Amino acid sequence: MATISIDPTEYVEVEQGTLQFPNTHQQAKFELGVCMAIYKWEELATAVENSWGGANSSEKRDWISGVIIDLFSENKAVDIQLIEETLLYAMVDEFDTEVDNDSALEIGALIMRFYKDVQLEKYDSIEELYKKWNDKKSLRVANSKVHIEEDPNNPDSSDDEEDDEEETEDIEMSNGDDMVIDKEEPKGPIVDDDGFELVQKKGRRR
Structure with missing residues (x-):
C-alpha cells in the first residue's frame, strides 16, 4: 500500500443524531465502501488466508466491517485515529496479531474518504474498488474450475x-x-360371457 500523507485527526461530525446516513441508498453505498476497504487491508487478508483467527476467520473479517460501520451509526463524531485503533484492537483480539505499521491508519483514511464521498453522492471510488474485488473473486473461481477440468484421467x-x-x-x-x-390396475369387477364375476388374485403381478 502506497505511503500517503494522512492527518489522523481528520474527522466527520454531525450536530444531532449519528453519522448514519438517513438516505438508505447512501448508507448502503457507505457500508459497501467500508467492506471493500476492510477487504483491501493486506494484513487482515493475510490473517484470514492463514486462518490466524481460527476456522471462522472470514466471518471475523465481516464482523470487523460491521464494527466500523457501527462507529458511524452510533456516534456523532468519528476521526481516522478512532478507526485505526478499532482495527488494531480487533486484530489483536480476533487474530492474536499486532500490526506495527501504518496500514490500519491508511485503511482508516480510506474509509473516511469514502464517507465524505458518499456525503457528496460520489460513488465512483467505491464502485471501482468493488469491481476490482468482484473481478478478482471471479478469477479465483474460474481458476478453480479449470484446475478441476484439467484432470481427464481421474x-x-x-x-x-x-x-x-x-x-x-x-x-x-x-x-x-x-x-x-x-x-x-383393474377399474372394477371382471364378468365373463355367462355373467359370472371372476375372482381376481392380488399381489402376484410380478
Missing part, C-alpha cells in the same frame, strides 16, 4: 458421473414401472 470422477447416470436411469425406469402398474 477415473473416480467419471465413475461417479456414470453411477449418477445409472441411478437416474434406474429412477426413471422405476417411475415407468409404477406408471405401467397403475395403468393395469
